[in-house]
Amino acid sequence: MLAELQRGARERVVSRRAGLTTNYAVAHAVKAVDVDVVAVYPITPQTTIVEKIAEFIHGGELRAELIHVESEHSALSAAVGAAAAGARTFTATSSQGLEYMHEVLHIASGLRLPIVMAVPTRALSAPISIHNDYSDIMNARDTGWAILIASTAQEAYDTVIQAYRIAEHPDVQLPVMMAYDGYLMSHTLEPVELYHEEHVRGFVPRRDRRNVLDVRSPITLGAFATPDNYYEFKYQQEVALRNVEGVLREVEADFAARFGASYGPVEAYRLEDADYALVTYGGAATGNARMAVDMARERGIRAGLLRVRLYRPFPSAPIVAALAGVKAFAVIDRAIAYGSPAPGPLYKDVATALYMEGLTVPGISVVHGIGQRAMYVEDFYGVIRMLAEGAGTGKVLFLGLRE
Amino acid sequence: MEIEARFHGRGGQGAVTAVQLLASAAIAEGRYAQAFPEFGPERRGAPVRAYLRISDRYIFRRDPVREPLAVAVLDPSLILVEDVLAGLRGGGIVVVNTRSGEVAARVKDSRPDVDVYAVDAEAIAMEVLGRPVVNTAVLGAFVRATGMVAPGSVRRAIEEVFPAQLAERNWKAVAMAMEAVKRA
Numbered sequence: 001m002l003a004e005l006q007r008g009a010r011e012r013v014v015s016r017r018a019g020l021t022t023n024y025a026v027a028h029a030v031k032a033v034d035v036d037v038v039a040v041y042p043i044t045p046q047t048t049i050v051e052k053i054a055e056f057i058h059g060g061e062l063r064a065e066l067i068h069v070e071s072e073h074s075a076l077s078a079a080v081g082a083a084a085a086g087a088r089t090f091t092a093t094s095s096q097g098l099e100y101m102h103e104v105l106h107i108a109s110g111l112r113l114p115i116v117m118a119v120p121t122r123a124l125s126a127p128i129s130i131h132n133d134y135s136d137i138m139n140a141r142d143t144g145w146a147i148l149i150a151s152t153a154q155e156a157y158d159t160v161i162q163a164y165r166i167a168e169h170p171d172v173q174l175p176v177m178m179a180y181d182g183y184l185m186s187h188t189l190e191p192v193e194l195y196h197e198e199h200v201r202g203f204v205p206r207r208d209r210r211n212v213l214d215v216r217s218p219i220t221l222g223a224f225a226t227p228d229n230y231y232e233f234k235y236q237q238e239v240a241l242r243n244v245e246g247v248l249r250e251v252e253a254d255f256a257a258r259f260g261a262s263y264g265p266v267e268a269y270r271l272e273d274a275d276y277a278l279v280t281y282g283g284a285a286t287g288n289a290r291m292a293v294d295m296a297r298e299r300g301i302r303a304g305l306l307r308v309r310l311y312r313p314f315p316s317a318p319i320v321a322a323l324a325g326v327k328a329f330a331v332i333d334r335a336i337a338y339g340s341p342a343p344g345p346l347y348k349d350v351a352t353a354l355y356m357e358g359l360t361v362p363g364i365s366v367v368h369g370i371g372q373r374a375m376y377v378e379d380f381y382g383v384i385r386m387l388a389e390g391a392g393t394g395k396v397l398f399l400g401l402r403e
Numbered sequence: 404m405e406i407e408a409r410f411h412g413r414g415g416q417g418a419v420t421a422v423q424l425l426a427s428a429a430i431a432e433g434r435y436a437q438a439f440p441e442f443g444p445e446r447r448g449a450p451v452r453a454y455l456r457i458s459d460r461y462i463f464r465r466d467p468v469r470e471p472l473a474v475a476v477l478d479p480s481l482i483l484v485e486d487v488l489a490g491l492r493g494g495g496i497v498v499v500n501t502r503s504g505e506v507a508a509r510v511k512d513s514r515p516d517v518d519v520y521a522v523d524a525e526a527i528a529m530e531v532l533g534r535p536v537v538n539t540a541v542l543g544a545f546v547r548a549t550g551m552v553a554p555g556s557v558r559r560a561i562e563e564v565f566p567a568q569l570a571e572r573n574w575k576a577v578a579m580a581m582e583a584v585k586r587a
Binding site: 017018019130131152181183184185187188189190191283284286287288290291374375376377 | 419422423426427430431433435436437438439440442461462463464465466467469560563
């Protein structure tokens with residue numbers, strides 16, 4: 001019934017089905033939500049997003065101010081200024097660019113500015129790599145931004161649209177990062193259903209925000225805070241970020257009714273009766289793990305997949321609920337948390353969430369695809385086999401490493 | 404049914420655009436497709452691989468194509484540099500851009516179990532585009548040799564990507580290559 005309603009909704013809202021890279025899908029979403037200001041500095045693999053947006057602006061399809069700046073630090077600073085003045089603002093970066101923005105990331109969240117940023121993720125220097133992993137986004141995970149990680153081009157398109165509703169929600173008022181695999185998605189062409197833009201604009205209406213800079217009614221933003229009140233600002237920021245999970249669910253319910261699609265904070269695949277679970281994020285790890293789950297099922301191993309889509313705030317409840325019943329799980333991380341108790345950043349979050357609920361489900365930390373080392377479906381099947389053969393808590397695996 | 408193919412080219416030859424056009428053509432036919440590059444160093448002349456998958460369902464896997472049903476070689480000199488036929492399935496198809504019948508014959512000799520097609524894509528590109536950008540000519544030969552997508556869908560994909568005049572010329576390159584391609 002719901003599926004039929006969703007299909008019906010979709011037929012009305014889809015304007016065309018096109019072959020697009022995820023970067024181009026993101027650019028189309030930015031146009032559809034009718035942003036006012038785009039501030040950017042080019043870096044691979046992000047650049048084609050803004051190239052496409054520049055084309056839209058040049059062709060008169062999007063009326064927005066495109067601000068070229070001399071660095072990523074300035075790009076986000078310009079975005080901060082625009083958002084503080086009430087503009088709907090977009091920026092995008094990758095890798096070193098996100099590192100260079102780092103101090104401004106905290107300023108954007110501290111000032112409670114609903115900026116949306118796309119991050120096709122990329123490895124960090126040195127040595128220089130233009131290729132994909134999630135080292136950049138993991139360094140930004142505690143900056144007070146909401147972070148969503150998409151796994152398909154369609155989802156990236158949908159998520160940018162949802163991101164503005166979440167960022168601008170009165171209970172949130174925070175910037176949102178939308179990450180996905182550099183190259184493995186950013187430069188991969190696949191089908192995307194684009195929506196009629198009036199439907200998108202109906203979903204993301206402009207609303208008057210409180211506390212914007214206005215010469216007719218001057219206010220001060222980000223002024224000095226003494227030990228007597230700084231803490232309260234930061235606590236409110238934490239509360240607002242934690243509101244994101246509920247707001248995401250609310251926004252997605254409306255999105256599902258209008259566009260016939262929803263993803264949730266986490267996505268489960270064949271997990272209901274699973275003995276062994278893979279936990280992933282992003283496109284390549286998730287897609288390949290999904291194929292590996294099918295392979296395992298064909299061979300009589302009850303495997304399932306849990307994809308984390310909302311990374312900050314961390315959706316502990318649905319993750320704990322999904323993993324509570326499995327015999328063992330493996331978290332596949334695409335970055336190294338150097339010197340940590342476990343090398344996988346997501347693994348550490350999952351382990352903490354389980355511990356806080358008093359659960360001790362055996363789980364292993366797997367690192368894969370660093371600097372875009374090829375990840376094959378069979379690699380993920382191998383991890384499931386390892387779980388089935390009894391690999392448990394404490395095991396750490398650097399997959400695909402040449403020894 | 405999932406079809407996988409691999410294109411070998413050098414940076415600047417347009418291998419990535421070729422697989423994107425094929426994927427767009429399949430998508431225009433209502434099918435699902437995935438086209439993605441594997442770059443080495445980002446520079447002109449460096450070897451580039453581009454992968455293509457076409458299916459009647461959404462394609463979840465995102466790993467490099469290792470056992471393609473078809474391979475296209477945009478620059479015959481790559482045959483000396485890397486194993487362009489690696490993993491090619493028996494009964495598969497190779498399309499090589501070459502003016503030399505000898506190159507095609509050598510490829511055929513090395514893999515008697517596959518069908519080898521040759522096209523002088525450079526001559527077509529020089530004639531139609533005035534530049535040795537061979538991707539659309541190789542694409543034409545590939546479409547004729549494999550039948551993976553309908554020529555009309557390729558034309559539609561080209562018209563969506565290129566400005567009108569360039570689209571017309573690239574479609575001409577496709578059409579000429581479809582006529583000129585020969586089985587070795």
